[in-house]
Amino acid sequence: MALTQKEQQRYKRHLMLPQVDEAGQEKIKNSRVLIVGAGGLGSPVAMELCCAGVGTIGLVDFDVVDVSNLQRQLLYTENSVGKSKVQQAKERLKSMNSDIKVICIEDKLDKSNATEIFEKYDIIVDATDNFDVRYIISDTSVKLGKPHVYGAIYEFYGQVAVLGGDGPCLRCLNPEPPKQGEIVEAKDVGVFGAIPGVIGSLQACEVLKLIIGAGRTLKGRMIFIDMLNMTFDEVEIPKYPKCSCCGKGEK
């Protein structure tokens, strides 16, 4: 689908970039991105992709908005408290860009539904705070050959990487998720206000670069940000040949 005249106006500042141009904006328009988690990370990811003109955004979350979410979950207002996150998010996103399609998946992602949900999208965004769901996202993305943009936050710290596709996966980094009791649950961890905004925007940036094929993405690399001391570090994530998911396994 080509751009309409209205869209050419709307995305003018994108069209001015040779890396995007009209061809790139058309790719953005025709792309389908799934965001798992409509909370702290999902909010900026969804808003950035919506403004950038991603044609179809899928949102997976089964939660309702809690008053304690408002400190960092930018999609929601005081009127959203007690209401479905994905429905509130859809309303907000449609008010920002009525041309895009927002699909609400008001469900818990698990092994039984992940493949069916993921199949309809080009890129998967991990914006969850649950380790088991992160591994389901990674395993399903590898199985379907789709890239997945990983993001995580903790107190003043954040991480971003591009996994899946033909690159390394989460199991190359950590073969198994931590067991229950080994880690503090997300709801019991503090998060500094602006952290999800930074990490979510970086995830959105990587999604857009994957769509238009510009620059160097975080494929095979992870960025660690310490926002208390404002330092950025990068580590390489090599693909593990014996990875139980994307490699040959231990045998």
Ligand SMILES: [Zn+2]
């Ligand atoms: Zn792997």
